[in-house]
Amino acid sequence: MKKVNRKEEPDFWKKYKKIHSKECYADLKKSVQGNILRRDMRDFLLRSQYGLCAYCCRRINLDNSLIEHIKPQVAYPKETMNYGNLIASCKNEGENATCGVKKADLYDEKFFVSPLEEDCEKEFVFYPNGQIAGVGMRGEYTCKLLNLNAYELQRARMAQYKACASFQDEEMIYMYFLTPDENGNLAAYSDMIQFFYDRGDFGIKESK
Numbered sequence: 001m002k003k004v005n006r007k008e009e010p011d012f013w014k015k016y017k018k019i020h021s022k023e024c025y026a027d028l029k030k031s032v033q034g035n036i037l038r039r040d041m042r043d044f045l046l047r048s049q050y051g052l053c054a055y056c057c058r059r060i061n062l063d064n065s066l067i068e069h070i071k072p073q074v075a076y077p078k079e080t081m082n083y084g085n086l087i088a089s090c091k092n093e094g095e096n097a098t099c100g101v102k103k104a105d106l107y108d109e110k111f112f113v114s115p116l117e118e119d120c121e122k123e124f125v126f127y128p129n130g131q132i133a134g135v136g137m138r139g140e141y142t143c144k145l146l147n148l149n150a151y152e153l154q155r156a157r158m159a160q161y162k163a164c165a166s167f168q169d170e171e172m173i174y175m176y177f178l179t180p181d182e183n184g185n186l187a188a189y190s191d192m193i194q195f196f197y198d199r200g201d202f203g204i205k206e207s208k
Contacts, residue, residue, distance in 0.1 A: 001124060001142075002057055002191040004115045007048045009083040013041055017081055025073060025080035042067050045088035051185030054087035054115040055099040055146050056153055059188045066091045068100035070114050072107050087115060092152075102147045111141040126192045128201075130158030160189045165202045173202055 016037055020027075028034030043062060045054075053060050054068070068089035071079045079085045089100030113123045113134075123139035126132050132148050134140035143149060160177075167173050177187040178194060187193065196202060 001055060001113065001115050001120050002052065002194070003118065003120050004049055004054050004087060006084075006116065007044075010041070010044050012037070013044075013083060023081070024077060025067075025069070038067060041086065042088055045086060047184060049088055050180055050190075051183070052188070052190065053090040053099055055089055056148055057189050057191045058090055058153070058156065059185065060088065060090050064091050065089065066100060068103075070107075070112075070116070071109070072103075072105040074105045075107065084116070092150075096147075096150050096152055098147045098150050098153060103145055106145060108141065111138050112145065113138050113142040121191060121195070124191075124195075126157070126195045128158065128161050128196075130154035130156070130161065130192075132157070132192070157189050157192050160187070161192065161196065164193055164196070167202065170197075170202075173197060 017023075023034075028038050039062065042065060045067065046060065046062065046065060051059055051061065053065070065088050068087050069076070069080060070085050070087060073080045076085070090098065091101060092098045093101050113120050123135055123142070124132055125135060131154055132143055134143050147153075164173050164177055167176070173193070174197070178190060178197060180186055
């Protein structure tokens with residue numbers, strides 16, 4: 001998980017809420033305008049998240065993402081249009097569902113680690129085999145709830161770790177994996193890459 005540094009709430013979202021003050025998020029699906037608004041917000045969130053899922057940090061786009069409510073809509077009806085409760089998450093469904101789809105309406109505010117929290121990265125540790133683990137109870141709870149050690153995710157992280165390790169050069173890793181590209185997107189699993197980069201892994205120490 002990578003800390004999401006929020007931009008200011010977009011004007012188009014604030015204006016809609018002001019005019020339609022009694023609507024909840026579910027109401028947006030009932031109109032053309034509402035569906036356009038949902039897509040515009042998802043695009044806005046994706047750009048603020050450098051094209052990454054706010055939970056697992058896989059690369060996502062408008063076609064394979066959804067707007068996730070950190071506090072579930074069912075349990076927190078007054079928070080459904082709250083900008084501070086919205087992030088973009090991957091839409092990985094089925095038996096291997098992860099992140100927002102896997103979380104669904106399950107949520108414990110005391111234990112869940114939000115990507116909007118300051119220092120949320122410190123709640124997790126990564127391993128070269130692609131596994132992620134919680135440092136304490138909150139991190140463990142969040143990993144399990146979001147299924148962050150799903151087979152596909154673990155294999156993809158391990159492949160990305162090996163790709164970084166093959167560079168053996170600190171500046172090159174920072175340039176290609178930790179710097180946004182021309183479209184403003186970061187490399188997949190940059191949370192994991194940052195973790196090992198800060199530790200001096202990828203053979204960087206040995207090469208100096």
